[in-house]
Structures are given as structure tokens and as C-alpha cells.
Amino acid sequence: MAFCNITGKSLNSGVKARRSAVVSAVEPKWNLAKLDVDAILKEVKFNADGLVPAIAQQFDSGEVLMMAWMSAESIVETLKSNRAVYYSRSRKELWRKGDTSGQHQHVHDFQVDCDGDTILLTVDQLGVACHTGRRSCFYFAVRDNGLEEILPVVIDPKKLYS
Amino acid sequence: MAFCNITGKSLNSGVKARRSAVVSAVEPKWNLAKLDVDAILKEVKFNADGLVPAIAQQFDSGEVLMMAWMSAESIVETLKSNRAVYYSRSRKELWRKGDTSGQHQHVHDFQVDCDGDTILLTVDQLGVACHTGRRSCFYFAVRDNGLEEILPVVIDPKKLYS
Numbered sequence: 463m464a465f466c467n468i469t470g471k472s473l474n475s476g477v478k479a480r481r482s483a484v485v486s487a488v489e490p491k492w493n494l495a496k497l498d499v500d501a502i503l504k505e506v507k508f509n510a511d512g513l514v515p516a517i518a519q520q521f522d523s524g525e526v527l528m529m530a531w532m533s534a535e536s537i538v539e540t541l542k543s544n545r546a547v548y549y550s551r552s553r554k555e556l557w558r559k560g561d562t563s564g565q566h567q568h569v570h571d572f573q574v575d576c577d578g579d580t581i582l583l584t585v586d587q588l589g590v591a592c593h594t595g596r597r598s599c600f601y602f603a604v605r606d607n608g609l610e611e612i613l614p615v616v617i618d619p620k621k622l623y624s
Numbered sequence: 625m626a627f628c629n630i631t632g633k634s635l636n637s638g639v640k641a642r643r644s645a646v647v648s649a650v651e652p653k654w655n656l657a658k659l660d661v662d663a664i665l666k667e668v669k670f671n672a673d674g675l676v677p678a679i680a681q682q683f684d685s686g687e688v689l690m691m692a693w694m695s696a697e698s699i700v701e702t703l704k705s706n707r708a709v710y711y712s713r714s715r716k717e718l719w720r721k722g723d724t725s726g727q728h729q730h731v732h733d734f735q736v737d738c739d740g741d742t743i744l745l746t747v748d749q750l751g752v753a754c755h756t757g758r759r760s761c762f763y764f765a766v767r768d769n770g771l772e773e774i775l776p777v778v779i780d781p782k783k784l785y786s
Contacts, residue, residue, distance in 0.1 A: 493768045501770030517679055517688060524686020526679060529742040541766065574771060575761040576754050580691040582762040592738050599737040600744040604703065606655045608663030609736060 486568035521570035527591035648730035683732035689753035
């Protein structure tokens with residue numbers, strides 16, 4: 463793998479929402495007809511609440527977009543629907559990313575770490591990941607005077623939730 | 625920002641441990657003399673155990689290396705020492721990444737997400753992040769027959785912990 467030339471500023475810095483289409487050409491790396499969901503779930507270690515943290519990363523640029531939580535049910539739906547589906551701890555229900563805002567995440571790969579307690583989704587994020595209208599939820603960064611905002615709002619949040 | 629050309633296989637696929645030096649030229653993005661640690665800690669939402677999840681990402685390649693947990697104390701030490709310091713939930717103590725294995729993470733940036741409950745560290749990972757000797761802890765991926773290993777062991781784990 464060739465390392466890409468992201469140096470200097472933050473990986474997320476200056477990123478613009480580069481997609482406005484509602485579809486993605488990205489395909490997941492598994493054959494849905496052959497998918498063995500039980501074999502996958504068996505390797506995931508859920509916490510006492512039945513959840514596991516999931517990091518979403520843009521598959522081609524490497525931007526870390528957000529972290530959310532997944533239940534067994536949300537994992538199954540993610541793998542079968544090819545769209546990121548999380549579990550909302552505040553609403554206590556499945557959170558099909560983009561159903562309200564239109565900012566879907568098409569799943570490219572689904573990875574599990576060495577001890578099975580964290581998931582890494584590589585996705586094609588349409589538009590923005592953050593409810594504030596920024597490309598990534600990680601937009602505060604440590605600078606000399608505390609935390610500073612490093613990403614611009616690229617979609618008015620009112621347009622996301624109207 | 626130019627998007628880099630990581631396409632096709634996983635971002636982590638085929639990555640080799642590309643550094644064996646024990647030092648890094650990476651400098652953090654803050655001036656230590658001006659650092660306002662209290663202002664930063666005030667914005668972080670710790671869970672009931674006083675911890676917050678922290679994602680470590682290689683600053684230039686974009687590889688997501690691991691996820692671990694940080695306490696307030698580990699955040700302060702990370703910001704002041706420029707090396708990633710986590711909190712080990714199993715050992716119930718600070719985990720200065722690399723103290724045993726030599727595989728340090730030099731901190732490049734420290735970002736906080738929109739609701740303050742997840743941290744993204746961009747780092748310069750010397751050698752490998754994973755205790756198994758793989759570059760990243762995310763080395764299992766969903767394929768047709770369940771989870772498959774997608775990353776090679778690049779350093780014998782016996783050498784890391786002998």
C-alpha cells in the first residue's frame with residue numbers, strides 16, 4: 463500500500479462535503495448470499511449493555527468520520543443492507559444513519575479488532591457525517607488556547623433536519 | 625485537502641511496519657508552555673467509569689490503528705508528554721503505550737468530537753500498534769465465510785514482550 467500524502471494539517475482539516483448524490487458506487491467486500499452472520503456475531507464482544515463501539519472511516523480518504531455504538535441487531539442490518547446502522551443510546555432504538563438527514567453511509571468494509579470489542583466500518587459517507595453539518599464529528603482540536611474548531615460547516619443543519 | 629489514492633482493498637491491507645526508529649519527527653500542534661489543560665478537560669464527557677474512548681490514527685497514512693480508553697490523568701499526560709498514554713481497564717492503571725513493547729505513539733493531534741465523548745488522536749506509530757505484531761488492531765474483516773485475517777504479522781510478538 464502506498465502511503466498517501468496527508469501531512470501538515472489534520473487529516474480532517476479543510477475537507478469539503480464532496481458528494482451530494484444519494485447513491486454510491488461502493489460495494490461491500492462480501493457476498494450477501496454467502497454471508498455467515500452468526501459466525502461474525504460470535505466473535506464480537508458486546509459490553510454489559512449489549513453494545514460495541516463502531517468507528518466510521520471514509521474508505522478512500524481515510525477521514526475518521528464519527529464513532530457510534532452497534533447492537534447485534536444493528537450489525538446484522540448493516541451487513542445485510544450495506545448501509546451503516548447504529549444503535550442510538552439516547553433514543554434506545556436502531557439508528558439507520560441518514561434516514562432523517564439523507565446523509566447515508568454505504569458500507570465498504572467491516573473490520574473487528576484483535577480482542578473483538580471494537581468495530582471499524584469503512585464507508586462511503588454521502589455529504590456529511592456530523593449533525594452540525596460538518597464532514598466529520600471530530601472538529602474540535604487542541605490548540606494553545608484550549609479546543610478550537612478546525613472544520614467548516616458545509617451543509618446548513620437546518621437543511622439536514624427540516 | 626487532496627484525497628489520497630487508497631482504494632480497492634482495505635485501508636489497512638498490506639501495511640508493513642515502516643518504522644523501526646525509536647524517535648519521530650512529529651511534533652504536536654500545541655505549544656506546551658501555553659497549553660490550557662483544564663479548558664480541554666472541561667469539554668470532555670467521561671463515562672460512569674471516568675473514561676472516554678480514544679481512537680488512534682496514523683497521522684499521514686490515515687490507518688486506524690486501535691481504540692483504547694483514556695482517563696483525565698492519561699489525557700493530561702498525553703498532552704504534556706506528546707506520547708499516547710491510555711488507561712488500561714484490565715490492569716486499572718495508566719498505560720504508557722510502548723513502555724513495554726517499544727512501539728510508541730508520538731502524538732500529532734488531539735481532537736474531540738461534537739458531543740465531547742470520543743477522542744481522535746493522530747499519531748506517528750513506531751513499528752506496530754497491535755500486541756499481535758500487526759500494524760493495526762483491526763485485522764479481522766468480514767468476508768464470505770465469516771471473519772478473515774487481512775493483515776500480516778510484521779513483528780514477532782515474542783520480540784515485543786521479551
